[in-house]
């Protein structure tokens with residue numbers, strides 16, 4: 001790899017992912033709290049890393065409660081903590097923060113953990129926004145109370161501006177399902193056609209039910225340490241070559257543009273610059289698909305295709321198994337699992353691909369992966385570039 | 391006016407109270423920065439463009455453009471009826487954008503289109519709360 005040196009990009013490849021894990025089951029789990037899902041994922045990721053809770057000196061997590069909740073539940077007393085909550089991509093942001101902390105020498109082993117009872121709602125807070133929040137004043141009274149509204153607003157404008165079609169949006173869901181049929185852990189594995197997506201009921205035009213992600217219960221966790229220490233651990237180190245974050249708004253009414261994703265343009269440019277690679281170098285992409293429109297705007301913002309070209313880009317099976325652009329190889333939030341804050345699963349699947357552990361969905365020879373997430377309603381964007389080589 | 395309105399209602403803060411008080415009087419009032427001479431939204435006691443704190447209130451002409459929209463076929467269960475809602479982003483002639491409902495039009499993409507001109511209407515949903523909504527108009531947006 002070329003283009004970025006340690007002098008100009010001091011975080012590049014300084015940290016590596018040495019463990020990934022998920023809760024013992026994922027899906028609809030009526031007998032497990034969100035906290036237990038954290039624990040199972042953390043336990044499994046640490047075991048994968050050949051480490052134990054006593055080795056962890058930094059915990060990153062993201063919920064609606066104090067960041068103390070999860071370390072206490074796990075019995076860990078960290079000396080470094082991250083509680084950044086910028087929506088579903090928060091865990092990608094945690095990777096950037098963890099790599100900075102590891103490179104600065106203020107922590108050694110960082111545990112990033114997610115647990116969410118998104119479907120069963122066990123151990124979950126009841127209310128998202130206060131009665132006098134700006135959301136509850138300026139968006140929710142109009143009936144704009146869910147993410148399908150915010151994401152759909154960009155779909156409508158993209159269709160208006162570029163002629164993007166419902167069929168092209170459906171391609172994203174169909175490809176995700178095709179990947180899910182290769183993954184025994186995926187929640188939805190029945191075959192899916194474009195016609196099935198288009199004939200599912202409208203939730204918020206232009207988005208149909210099958211343009212929308214699953215709602216499930218699951219946990220996921222990732223363990224990072226320094227590149228040096230990673231070489232002494234059992235798993236093949238997966239180096240973090242690049243990371244980028246951008247926030248542009250909280251409420252979708254404050255989004256700068258609706259036919260392009262400014263935050264993703266910035267996070268992607270930062271990640272590619274740090275990594276010293278370009279979009280054409282990426283072997284496998286895991287892109288947050290809370291709704292089918294999200295990967296379309298992301299593909300344009302990240303430079304995989306030109307502005308307005310994403311609908312054509314995904315058509316004809318290009319992102320499906322066997323296509324030239326393997327994307328969302330676990331089945332994605334549309335068919336694998338989606339707890340509410342899906343971002344951790346992007347990282348877990350990218351690491352599995354780079355280790356060659358993705359079973360029937362393995363992309364042969366994958367050495368360079370991109371993870372890209374959204375948070376809120378296009379509000380936050382975070383991009384990671386992961387590699388088998390430093 | 392309905393006394394049985396069950397939908398979610400805004401609860402003002404001190405900084406947003408003038409907006410909601412004006413709405414009740416059927417005025418769409420926007421905070422205006424006296425330093426950089428721009429209206430902005432949502433209400434804050436300083437300007438998000440220049441951080442200036444010399445902020446006054448100016449009434450909007452009430453006309454603007456529909457930037458984008460969705461047709462929500464699953465309104466929140468608390469809403470008084472479950473008919474599809476057109477929810478959109480309006481860019482006012484003065485510049486600011488806000489979320490609102492588009493009313494007085496068939497909730498169908500055959501009748502609602504991006505960039506269509508809209509004008510404010512005031513929906514007195516309760517005795518205390520008026521929600522500014524928008525409807526299509528043929529009147530051109532002033533520059």
Ligand SMILES: [Zn+2]
Nearest residue numbers: 423426437440
């Ligand atoms: Zn100003």
